Amino acid sequence: MGKTLAEKILSLKSHGEAKAGDVVIADVDLAFVQDTTGPLTIRQFKESGFEALAKPQQTIIFLDHAAPSPAQQLSNDHILLRCFAGETGCRIYEVGEGICHQLIAEQFANPGDVILGSDSHTVTAGALGAFATGMGSSDVAVALALGKTWFRVPESFLIELKGVFPRGVYAKDLILYLIGQIGADGANYKALEFGGEALAQMTMPQRLTIANMAVEAGAKVGLFPGDEITQDFLIGHGRGDNYKPLYPDAEANYEQVIPVNLDQLEPMLSLPHAVNNVRPVTQVKGVKIQQAFIGTCTNGRLEDLAVAAEILKGKKRHPGTRLLIAPASRQVLIRAIKKGYIQSLIEAGAIILPPGCAACLGLHQGVLGDGEVCLSTANRNFKGRMGNPEAMVYLASPATAAASVIRGEITDPREVT
């Protein structure tokens, strides 16, 4: 029998034959926490009686969710995390360095790695062919100490992509469309594996956007093969030596095959309050918005800011809106400054937030008021997500967000470009 990507990686990392449905103990190559789940992880680690990390250099703390901290309690959590880094010798990325998932992609993830993070969007690194998944604080605490965790080997869905994105349609529209098709739990416990001829033109930033949201269909991982595009990305980020080709076997067994023709996609939106509540933008346009938020581990990359800057250059946000921009990392911000994107965005009326999670999860930097509507490029629009259960969050691509903030209402980006 041939193997899926998930079976290949877990076979390698469990030093045996891993088939879908098996329970295996696998090596963890990289484990990380962020500042809202890290304090509990550390307390669990200490409560267990652990003192040392299995792999200090492959253990990372990211201060990105409350960055900079808006409350004394969160500032104290940051102190706890910094002390733990000092005690154990693990790596720490300070406030302002960027979002954990972006930094993992820029600096750490490799094809075939097993990556564990105490954050559900850890799946993002699947774009690089890493079996990367989110777990809770207890599981990550144990993985920090043992360098291992247990997995049930997931069955895989093959998402077979062909065609090219039409004008105004982006990776975000594809993954929203797919989540609408699969449902919020349609891939629960499963691996989403992406394949097909369209991958040859699919850039790493696009793959990261897609893998990032695999969890919104319930999936354990969202996996891309390790191919030439992966290799180019790794070379471009100074770790070309870490590249190894990684493809599923031709005769691999998939629980489902879902074909998607990119030629036929159009700009999509998730409506409040569920990510799988997906409609084409054409059916929703005209809804008034008070805030647009471009950033997050889904869409805060250089390419996303480029799309937004191109649409907004020489234009202004609608006077009834706020436009928030949060680059996903310091590197993204520096490059966006050099390219002139930040100037275009500021001239259009944008507020530039520090690299980090910013307004995404409702704890600071853009909390919504009662009845307000935000068009966000993030990955979740659950009730209360942006800090107010009386507010509404729509999810869309950076192009749709940029087009909408000009008119002050949900707008098809194809109408303004």
Add this chain to the structure above:
Amino acid sequence: MTDLMLKGKAIKLGDNISTDDIIPGRFAHLRSNLPELARHVLEDTAPEFASRVRALSAAGEGKAMLVAGKNLGLGSSREHAPVVIKMSGVGAILAKSAARIFFRNAINQGLPVLLCDTDKIGDGDELEINLTGGMIANLTSGITLNCSKMPPIMSAILEEGGLIPYIQKHKGFVIIS
């Protein structure tokens, strides 16, 4: 050790209760103060939940059982979600399905999650749960429900009362075939 026989009353919730519903991100500053955080459990979605759980405990009618529909606990990996449910006094969670990370987190906290046809349970129904057999007796309706089995490693973690006591005992993971 987790109690293998539980008795209590159902508090019913709907489908797709997210971890943001269970404990919203705006309370992130309380995550190092779990008793305070637990006061906000399900505050936006089911504001009466916490007081109903307390009332059941106070009346000596056994533990409250959180009975949900499908895809319970979707979203964030915050283990605080099952932690605050457990701290609020809930004895077990019953659902048609549960999101992957939430399910694992609850078991790691020693909070039983049983997957079964929760349409057969009404709000306020009296339930008797046998964790070993994976059976739920609905004493109100007289119906017995079978629950889907979890991997043996998860049953072992639950029996020890959670992942931390499990690891303290075994010093690692033990695969039971």
